[in-house]
Amino acid sequence: MVLGIALLTVIADIFILIQYKSAYIKQQIYLLLIFIIGLTFVGQLDVLLPIYFTFSAVTLISKLKFVTKVTFFSSIYFLIYLLYGLINQDIVATIVAFVAKFWQFIIFFIVISIKIKFKETITMQTIYTCLIIETLLGMYLLSTGQMMDPNGMVRLVSNSQPITGNLAIVTLPISVYLYFSVNATSVIRRKLILTNLLFLVWIVLSGTRGYLMIYSFTMLVILLDYFGFRVRDIKSLIKNSLFILCGISLVVLLIIIWLPDVTDRVDSILRLSASVGIxxxxxxxxxxxxxxxxxxxxxxxxxxxxxxxxxxxxxxxxxxxxxxxxxxxxxxxxxxxxxxxxxxxxxxxxxxxxxLIVIAFMGLYIYKTISLCCIDSVDIKYALILYFIGFLLMNYYRWSADCGIGEMIILALILQKIKQDKNEDER
Known part of the structure; x- marks a missing residue:
């Protein structure tokens, strides 16, 4: 079964590379879709992750004409460890560490360094497609009874791989871009919020606290704007966030007092009282x-x-x-x-x-990149910064199903698109 799905994955990935060779965001989203679908049935990263790693990188790296000093030195740093591990240590463990843990940071630097001209129009259709696939996969996992972990906590996973919710968090930067676009209408914004609320269902059912953190941090800025709380600077963001948090806390307190059974069920689903375990x-x-x-x-x-x-x-x-x-x-x-x-x-x-110092430096550089690319839009800047902070916190608990690769690729591509839009407006 594994080899059959792997073969189908390769064929589908080749088709995506050809069909969407100039539509970089769609191409990466569809490659991730294929990976997540295969992972749902296989439940193992051993074969499918290297395939996803290869196909998601091949087009992007081919566009790399030159690299910045930061990209060059950080890549060399990790390549030295990779080569040493391949020659003197366990080969499989070395490859797993490189692809599943460190590539998520390296690929951001590669994508942000490439020179591409976006010819695709970013629309809601891509997000709708992800929601449909996420829903179908969620329904499949529900129907197969993969709902509870040994501790009785709700977790909609495939062999411990957090399937549902991954597509939701990968598309969040796209939602941010569309919501704060100058062409966004009130109808589009309502649709974006509704779509992401539906995504939230699958995030919650995944039982993955990291997914929930990324979602909550990012959607906070969108919801603040939608309800009229403008984010002008970091002070207004904190003030408005505290106001919303107080309101939510009051509602939660009332639920705890009057509906204890509901509280226990919510706690089971969100794993609020669950420890960090091992x-x-x-x-x-x-x-x-x-x-x-x-x-x-x-x-x-x-x-x-x-x-x-x-x-x-x-x-x-x-x-x-x-x-x-x-x-x-x-x-x-x-x-x-x-x-x-x-x-x-x-x-x-x-x-x-x-x-740790190198990763911290890379994180600060990504933060700086987000700030510079979004200098003309405070809302987008804080939404994407909070997205990245949520991403870093998620990695404390565990990795996402795609090991952070899709998240960082789409984030970097959206930043590239924002830069391109800015350059076109200045002409």
Whole structure:
């Protein structure tokens, strides 16, 4: 079954590359659609993620005529670790770490560096298509009974992969662009809000708190504008957000008092009272390991394909956590490469403190890029900045189904489109 779906995925991806060779946003959205559909039935990233990684990058990289210094040096940094891992460490673990954890940042820099001329018109049709596919996949997962995790929490997933909600968060930058477009009518804005409210259903049912954070942060700016709270600067954003938050808190408080059964059900769906689970042990493990390991490992990590179990300090730290109740001992003891749910714990393990600094620098550069591209639109700027902050927070809990690749590609393409619109207006 896996090979059959993989073959169909490749054929469909080739068709998309040919059919939408000049429509970059549609091309990337449809490539993601194909990946998500396949992942729903397979439930494994092993084969489909490398296919998605390859086809989503091939057109974009082919447009890369030159690179900025930041793109060049950050890419070289990760390529050094990649090559070292392929030659001296576990090959599969190295590739998994590179594609599933670090490519999401690299691809943003690549896309923002390419010179493209958008010939496509961004419309609601792309968002409608994603909503239809998201709904069909959600209905399929509901019909197959994949609704509850072992702890009784609502989670609409396929083999632990958070399927529904991924398309919703990837299309959010498109919604922001369309909502705040000078050509946006009140009808279009209402349709955008309604569509995203329908997306919210599938985000909630996915049980993925990271998806919910990205959605809430981004839609906050849109909803503030829709209800007449203009975002003029960061102070007005905070003030208006607090006002809305107080109103929501009051409603929630009344529900808790008068409808406790409803409260329990909402808590189950949103996983509000659920702990971060094994992440608590993972975080303590990585901190303890780095307190006692060598300076070299502290700075550079163990490598993308390194085996943490080869370090005595790590084994001691792991045994300490196992005595406290940590589970899956074999995975953490014998596994290679990325071992944790928390992206930043994985960065510290594989790339060391220097890796965290590099990722932090890349994050600040993305923030600066958003600010510069959206300098003429405060609303879009804060919406996309909050989107990126939500994206970073999501990576603390776990990765999205597409490992952040689609999110960063679409964000960078929308920023490119905003720059192009600005240049055309100035002519």
């Amino acid at each position: 992440r608590t042990f993972e975080n303590a493990l990585i901190i303890d390991f780095f307190k006692n390991t060598s300076l070299l490992v502290n700075i550079f990590g163990i490598g993308m394909g390194g085996k943490a179990g080869e370090y005595s300090e790590y084994l001691k730290a792991l045994n300490d956590q196992l005595t406290l109740g940590m589970w899956h001992s074999s995975r953490y003891m014998y596994g290679s490469g990325v071992l944790f749910h928390n992206l930043y714990a994985n960065i510290l393990l594989t790339l060391g403190i220097l890796g």
